[in-house]
Amino acid sequence: MAEVRLVNLVKAFGRQIAIKGINLVIEDKSFVALVGPSGCGKSTTLRMIAGLETVSWGDIRIGGEVVNDLPSRSRGVAMVFQSYALYPHMSVRANLSFGLRISGEPRAEIDRRVADAVEVLELGPYLDRRPSQLSGGQRQRVAMGRAMVREPRVFLFDEPLSNLDAKLRHQMRAEIKKLHRRIQNTVVYVTHDQVEAMTMADKIVIMRDGRIEQVGSPAEVFRSPANIFVAGFIGAPQMNFFRGRVGPGGAIFVDRIGEPVLAEPGAFVLPAEGEEVILGLRPEHIVPENHGMVPRRSVCFKATVTMSEALGNETLLTAAFGGVEFVARMADPREVEDGETIEFRIDSDRIHLFDPVTEGTLRRVSN
Amino acid sequence: MNRVQPQHLDLSAIDWREVARRKRRLVSGGSWGMWLAVAMALLWMVPFYYLLITIFKSPAEFATGPKLALPEGLWPVVGNVSAAWQAARMGPAFLNSAIYAVTGAASAVIIAAMAAHGLARFDFRGRTALFMTIFAGTVFPLQLYLIPLFFSYQSLGLIDTRLGMILFYTAICIPFPVLVLRNYMSQMSREMDEAARMDGCGEFRLFFSIVLPNASSPMLALFLLQFTWVWNDLLFATVLTQSPELRPIMPALQVFQGGYASQSPTVILTASFLASLPTVLLFLAMRRTFMTGLTAARN
């Protein structure tokens, strides 16, 4: 069993507390992504699981066993580093077999595991080359192979794709996911790219400033973000936020829009009438008139386009009304000039509401 | 919109040599500077030239003819070499120099690599102090070691022993490589270390299998530098050894010194030539490695 459990995990650097007592369960065989902006502590957390950083407080349990004081090699973990960290002076074959050789595995076993990794990662043609003779993607696969041959309980990935170009990244994402399905191990994957996390993970852990903001499946964190931070972090382009006020009967009056947005009854726990709320809307849910499906319930308003980015299949419009700016997706685009005034529709079924003080979601939690 | 008609450039009409000449002039201040440097380089080689022609002259030929004249034949060199070899007992002397230089330089560089590894890649409070202690070994002039070592060696029975010489040469060849390698190793990737530790490497294995192979090029350059230093040493070799069986090559040459040298300069110069041959050949063969070692030293 290779469940990873973090219990009240704290990491302090001198007086600075970097990881603030987090609790997390990573189920056996699951693919969990740790995401967050730089400095949020995701890499530090990963390194603590790996045994490369000491634990200041709390426990790390792997397979039920507390591993705080165990050295890395005894934890049953293997790591793929951001810079691959291959041994420059050894051939690919030697890189792959190094760990096994020094732990005294029998020759036959070493050969078997290496051959297995080579087959899965298609490293056959490169076995006798040195890392310096390989491309970025190839080196990455060698790094994965090196981790694989150790047959660890838990695979750790530290932003492995950030040094690759976009196309290669896309390709490698699929490969890593395929690998996970094949070898069925627990994977903890750190990235700052939320697209990577969304496409690869079974479960996403969003971190900020040493704390966990939300844990959930990609669909969950996308549709029901726990707070403004998560709502803004997941999804690109970023969610739009508007100030609003609660009106009678669950109506939300957004500043500068005459017509109120009617929140779905029972979906939110609303504060008292007259209180402020923050309304969140993803760009795809602000629909320019005649471009995209008309929402079932919507509120119309006009805004002036300040910038348009034509992506070919759609255009991202940045528009403003009464000093408030937002981004909307325009499907089936046409040419838009700056300064043009367009009518937009807010999809009332897709709004998110947040408390302006706590920044937490006002959505009613369904069981 | 304006369209510019492409002009046809007659490439064959350009004097490329003049272009190159102008560029060189711009860069190095004109060709006269280069010729001056070439002239100086040739001048610099005169002593070598003198050495090479003299070895091939017989004592008589040397004494009578003009000093810078070319030798008449090549055969005299055999006589010179044989006379030099016997007079200075070069056989055992070469052996000793080789033993001291190879063992001393190699041991020093490996010990220095260990120290550099420990001081550059482990973070602990006293490491700068420890480094300064080792670095202090480069700061003092050699003369300060001489008398105390002489007497310590005498009382320890290390005087006139191979072990004593090797120990000293090792010690003196350690500080400088530590300086260079510490700098080099602190720039080596730490992630490689971490990957190795996760692979199950203990610290010693990490050093020998991972760190050392990746520091091989500065270590080689340093070995060559220290080898040359030990080979060329006169002062300590003279003071710390006494018997001819243990003397390295430079003190062995001293047999020609002073008033009782009855040998012809041809023989003496041949002896000097032979004594310098290994280091010169080593340098010529490994020029590039020497130079990279210097660049590392400069930093």
Next chain:
Amino acid sequence: MGDRSMSDSELGALDAERLGSADVRQRRRNALTGALFAAPALLFVTSFLLYPVAMNVWYSFTAWRKFEGLGEWAGLANYQRLATNPNFEAAAINTGIWVIASLVLPVALALALAVLLNGARFSDTAKTLFFLPRVLAPTAAGVIWYYVYAPNGVLNGFLSLFVGPVDRGWLFEDSTITPAIIVAFVWQTVGLPMVLLLIGLAAIPRDPIEAAQIDGATPGQVFLHVTLPLLLPTILVVVIISVLAGFTAFDHIWVMAQSFPGKRRLSLTVLMYYEAFTNNAWAFASAIAVVLGGIVLAVTWLQAVLQERVDRMLK
């Protein structure tokens, strides 16, 4: 979503010492491992280099001569002897000449050569040629130059071509021996400063030079106001190396002055050797060594200070 992280107050309540204990243990492990790796080097350096230096200093305060007096405290007596010893005076002056000469000659020559060779066609070959003498043993170089300077040697032969027969014994006259040896010394050592300066020149960015050229500066002005200041750190290093080498020159003097009766007056290094191994005046010789060492240390310290100032100036 549940209680995923601790609150600030909970964090504040954690015992600070326990928080840091794992790190303390790690540091201790690091210190042990690091010290273990450094141990052989430390052992060698302290026993064979640092301890002798301390012993040397101590000897200089004793009355040790020939076979007795080692335990006897003599205070500053040996140093006072230095002041009145005529050999010391002469040797000190000569060492001073060596220092000045090695301050000026190798550096100027190396600079000129480096500038001439920078980017020139044969620079790689030239580098090798100028550096080659360095690989020669000083002893061997001394022997070669001994015969160059011999009364019937190369130099006289060369001069005879111009001014009629010359048979001066350059290495036998008081006035000419030190300059003669210095020439040989510079011949052998200029390769290193030159290579270092070439490396330094190559490292100078082209932009300031080109900007100055566009501004209309002559090559001379470019050199003086742009190249030279940027080269200053390298020049400093080169100066220090040259000066220290000049201070501690021994092998050349030993070999080339073999027939010169006043050898011991030619430099402090030779005087020290003479006093120790010929006169067996151990304490006195130790004092000379201490003086030599003290000056070298002072110069090295000066260099470190200047280096820092230059570095700061260039930032």
